[in-house]
Amino acid sequence: MSVEIGGLKLKNPVMTASGTFGYGEEYADYVDLNQLGAIVVKGLSLKPRLGNPPPRIMETAGGMLNAVGLQNVGVDVFIKEKLPFLRQYDVAVIANIYGESTLEYSQVAKKLSQAEGVHALEVNVSCPNVKKGGLSFGSDPKAAAEVTRRVKAETHLPVIVKLTPNVTDIAAIAQSVEEAGADAVSLINTLTGMAIDLKTRTPHLKNITGGLSGPAIKPVALRMVWQVAQRVAIPVIGIGGIMTVEDALEFMIAGAKAVQIGTANFINPHATIEIIDGIRHYLQNNKIKNINDIVGTLRT
Amino acid sequence: MAKDIYIGEVAANEEIQIDYFLMKVTLPSDFTEPLPGQFVMIRIAGLHDPFLSRPISIYSYTRGKSNCAIELLYRVVGKGTQILAGLIKGSQVEISGPLGGSYSIDHQKKNIVFIAGGIGIAPLSLLAEALCRKASYSAAAMTFYLGAQTADAVVGLNRLRKLCYNLTVCTDDGSLGQKALVTKAFQKDIKKYSPSDTVIYACGPKAMVQSLSKILDGKYLCQVSLEERMACGVGACVGCVVAVKDGQGKPAYKRVCADGPVFDLQQIIWE
Numbered sequence: 001m002s003v004e005i006g007g008l009k010l011k012n013p014v015m016t017a018s019g020t021f022g023y024g025e026e027y028a029d030y031v032d033l034n035q036l037g038a039i040v041v042k043g044l045s046l047k048p049r050l051g052n053p054p055p056r057i058m059e060t061a062g063g064m065l066n067a068v069g070l071q072n073v074g075v076d077v078f079i080k081e082k083l084p085f086l087r088q089y090d091v092a093v094i095a096n097i098y099g100e101s102t103l104e105y106s107q108v109a110k111k112l113s114q115a116e117g118v119h120a121l122e123v124n125v126s127c128p129n130v131k132k133g134g135l136s137f138g139s140d141p142k143a144a145a146e147v148t149r150r151v152k153a154e155t156h157l158p159v160i161v162k163l164t165p166n167v168t169d170i171a172a173i174a175q176s177v178e179e180a181g182a183d184a185v186s187l188i189n190t191l192t193g194m195a196i197d198l199k200t201r202t203p204h205l206k207n208i209t210g211g212l213s214g215p216a217i218k219p220v221a222l223r224m225v226w227q228v229a230q231r232v233a234i235p236v237i238g239i240g241g242i243m244t245v246e247d248a249l250e251f252m253i254a255g256a257k258a259v260q261i262g263t264a265n266f267i268n269p270h271a272t273i274e275i276i277d278g279i280r281h282y283l284q285n286n287k288i289k290n291i292n293d294i295v296g297t298l299r300t
Numbered sequence: 301m302a303k304d305i306y307i308g309e310v311a312a313n314e315e316i317q318i319d320y321f322l323m324k325v326t327l328p329s330d331f332t333e334p335l336p337g338q339f340v341m342i343r344i345a346g347l348h349d350p351f352l353s354r355p356i357s358i359y360s361y362t363r364g365k366s367n368c369a370i371e372l373l374y375r376v377v378g379k380g381t382q383i384l385a386g387l388i389k390g391s392q393v394e395i396s397g398p399l400g401g402s403y404s405i406d407h408q409k410k411n412i413v414f415i416a417g418g419i420g421i422a423p424l425s426l427l428a429e430a431l432c433r434k435a436s437y438s439a440a441a442m443t444f445y446l447g448a449q450t451a452d453a454v455v456g457l458n459r460l461r462k463l464c465y466n467l468t469v470c471t472d473d474g475s476l477g478q479k480a481l482v483t484k485a486f487q488k489d490i491k492k493y494s495p496s497d498t499v500i501y502a503c504g505p506k507a508m509v510q511s512l513s514k515i516l517d518g519k520y521l522c523q524v525s526l527e528e529r530m531a532c533g534v535g536a537c538v539g540c541v542v543a544v545k546d547g548q549g550k551p552a553y554k555r556v557c558a559d560g561p562v563f564d565l566q567q568i569i570w571e
């Protein structure tokens with residue numbers, strides 16, 4: 001069941017997606033955290049961020065919109081108050097980082113690299129919610145590569161670059177960050193969308209637009225994972241609307257070496273564990289010894 | 301105080317007034333005894349439309365020999381509650397909880413005042429019960445102000461009468477009790493309650509809570525339970541926030557599900 005992502009060995013290929021599992025402690029009553037492949041924590045910035053005004057979420061057909069605006073405690077408080085909790089567990093911790101400038105990215109990366117108990121960095125170049133930042137880095141191959149280089153220069157940890165689907169050619173961005181030294185790519189982040197309240201003719205979200213997640217985005221995510229996996233040699237982590245073990249296996253067949261479970265946690269807090277058990281059964285039933293043997297085995 | 305997801309069985313689901321339902325759900329006995337103000341996230345197992353679970357506050361809790369039961373009082377407002385309303389006895393539901401924090405029952409004040417709007421009565425009923433039972437307040441020490449738009453929207457009155465003798469009912473149209481807003485009815489009596497001897501517990505629509513905030517003007521200890529759209533219900537998504545003043549008086553967004561749903565009224569920042 002174990003997989004390796006840029007030198008980081010994981011017990012199994014199932015991780016939690018950033019922003020959907022808090023800092024781990026929120027779900028500790030529901031999930032034995034030791035069983036997870038990895039926990040990816042909520043996106044961290046240099047300073048605490050207030051986030052967007054409410055309402056921040058809206059249910060949609062087969063999914064939800066969110067405009068949290070990267071509210072987070074900031075990297076220092078994370079290291080001091082949240083990491084000690086996670087260190088009690090035998091689980092890989094991946095810090096998702098966010099910056100409004102390449103400098104901020106590198107500063108956050110540096111602090112986390114010096115902290116005990118962080119095993120990899122996931123660089124969010126893709127969050128669509130904050131006007132000044134994310135989107136521009138993730139939608140421009142040069143800017144995405146620059147952020148990757150700056151983060152790599154500050155850390156010995158594996159660096160995963162998390163890509164935005166809100167671009168015309170996601171594989172080009174993936175290639176560009178691979179050349180810049182990324183150890184892996186993860187995709188997709190949320191798709192920008194909106195919803196309108198007919199009674200008041202106002203947007204359902206205060207931020208007007210938000211990021212769409214959940215099963216509604218799965219076909220798009222799957223297509224993008226498949227496209228990217230064909231163009232890069234580094235591991236690809238599949239994300240987007242995974243609710244069941246079947247969904248997870250589809251992503252792996254399309255080329256993902258590992259997967260992240262996001263919105264499904266809200267609907268079923270046991271989703272990660274059920275998917276891990278499901279993969280184990282699938283391998284047994286099909287007499288597959290090594291999980292890696294199914295990665296990228298799509299027949300076309 | 302562990303929480304988890306449980307499969308519950310609908311033991312009853314009755315329309316007690318037009319559009320208002322009382323659902324009783326039987327749960328395994330390891331479901332933690334809820335505190336007043338706590339809520340559950342409820343959904344129908346296997347159904348993905350509506351996509352998100354719905355937060356509903358706990359109205360009552362009873363322990364049986366081999367299981368326990370909770371009651372949920374809800375109003376049909378949208379797709380999610382409509383589907384809940386259609387559940388028949390014996391249906392299965394997924395219940396995650398008990399979630400959130402609770403009203404604090406150890407203020408040791410002489411006067412306890414409850415102010416509820418509509419189904420805001422649900423958590424306050426559970427609270428009144430806990431105060432009688434655990435903090436041994438007599439029914440006479442507690443005063444309840446209950447408001448609703450019309451008589452049709454007044455629910456839970458009979459049960460409340462057993463818990464609280466001093467009960468003022470108001471409706472916007474005068475179809476039951478006084479014709480007044482519940483906050484105005486309370487304001488008429490406010491002189492009876494000195495700020496140092498009184499704790500106020502409130503739950504109701506935003507407009508009611510905001511008007512209460514103006515009337516109390518920061519002079520009273522008042523705990524209020526808030527509602528917000530929720531996705532996770534456990535503090536993980538940071539989607540359900542309300543603006544409050546933090547320890548240093550600076551604005552911050554707190555999660556209604558995990559930092560609340562009960563807040564000190566004084567902390568809340570109104571737009």
Ligand SMILES: Cc1cc2nc3c(=O)[nH]c(=O)nc-3n(C[C@H](O)[C@H](O)[C@H](O)COP(=O)(O)O)c2cc1C
Nearest residue numbers: 017018019043066124188189213214240241262263
């Ligand atoms: C409420 C919420 C908050 C999120 N916050 C972050 C974040 O801080 N950083 C990040 O890289 N992605 C964030 N995401 C995106 C998810 O990690 C994931 O990429 C996306 O939701 C698609 O996966 P899903 O359909 O399984 O949820 C967030 C998603 C949601 C729903």
Ligand code: FES
Nearest residue numbers: 531533535538557
């Ligand atoms: S509903 Fe997710 S943090 Fe409150």
